[in-house]
Amino acid sequence: MAVSFQDKVLAILLVAFISLKPTSSSQHHHHHHHHGLKSLHFALFQHETINKTGYIIVNGVTGPGVSQTTTPFGTLFAFEDPMTVTANRSSKIVGIAEGASITSGLDGLRSISIAKITLRLKKYTGSISIVGGTHNIKPSDHPVVGGTGDFLFVQGIVTSSPVNLTGITVTYKIEFHLYWPPYATQASLPYK
Numbered sequence: 001m002a003v004s005f006q007d008k009v010l011a012i013l014l015v016a017f018i019s020l021k022p023t024s025s026s027q028h029h030h031h032h033h034h035h036g037l038k039s040l041h042f043a044l045f046q047h048e049t050i051n052k053t054g055y056i057i058v059n060g061v062t063g064p065g066v067s068q069t070t071t072p073f074g075t076l077f078a079f080e081d082p083m084t085v086t087a088n089r090s091s092k093i094v095g096i097a098e099g100a101s102i103t104s105g106l107d108g109l110r111s112i113s114i115a116k117i118t119l120r121l122k123k124y125t126g127s128i129s130i131v132g133g134t135h136n137i138k139p140s141d142h143p144v145v146g147g148t149g150d151f152l153f154v155q156g157i158v159t160s161s162p163v164n165l166t167g168i169t170v171t172y173k174i175e176f177h178l179y180w181p182p183y184a185t186q187a188s189l190p191y192k
């Protein structure tokens with residue numbers, strides 16, 4: 001099981017590397033026009049270090065105690081986490097995730113999260129705002145509620161999946177599936 005998990009992580013990293021490469025090198029490879037929608041797909045890695053980039057602001061009231069994967073119901077947590085291009089914390093930082101979460105599951109595993117993700121990619125600079133439910137040990141889809149800069153009018157899904165939950169720094173893979181409605185593409189033309 002451990003081996004297959006590692007293989008999976010390796011496969012994820014490989015896919016992340018391959019899918020990120022076009023983002024930084026060529027605008028043509030990652031612009032897809034499915035059903036007339038411009039889209040962008042890539043993955044980054046979010047690193048959260050307890051008491052350094054993420055803090056419990058208000059203690060929860062019931063349920064499991066604080067661990068790498070659980071927090072008591074009602075816990076308010078705030079974070080400003082770096083996002084890198086590979087799972088290695090030392091790899092290039094191209095984003096910052098700032099936000100807060102409130103533990104909303106009595107099992108201590110689920111929370112409602114809001115976050116602003118500021119990105120500095122080669123061809124895209126701006127921020128994406130997301131809101132949704134996060135599961136601490138399973139992949140979770142967060143709807144994109146909007147963006148700024150090059151991400152103005154953006155919609156889609158941001159999926160977070162745990163990569164490494166051991167140690168004081170936990171790492172999540174963050175997959176972006178972004179779509180611009182037709183009017184956004186038209187609106188942005190005069191400025192490009």
Ligand SMILES: *[C@@H]1O[C@H](CO)[C@@H](O)[C@H](O)[C@H]1NC(C)=O
Pocket residue numbers: 050051168
């Ligand atoms: C983080 O800080 C809190 C409050 O000072 C402390 O109770 C907790 O043990 C710390 N956690 C870690 C993992 O250092």
Ligand SMILES: *[C@@H]1O[C@H](CO)[C@@H](O)[C@H](O)[C@H]1NC(C)=O
Pocket residue numbers: 088089090091
């Ligand atoms: C992470 O990157 C650093 C600096 O590039 C390197 O020294 C280190 O070996 C890498 N760690 C892993 C686990 O690949």
Ligand SMILES: *[C@@H]1O[C@H](CO)[C@@H](O)[C@H](O)[C@H]1NC(C)=O
Pocket residue numbers: 164165166167168
């Ligand atoms: C997870 O992180 C811990 C602590 O940094 C490290 O010792 C371990 O090798 C990592 N595991 C994997 C699968 O990368």
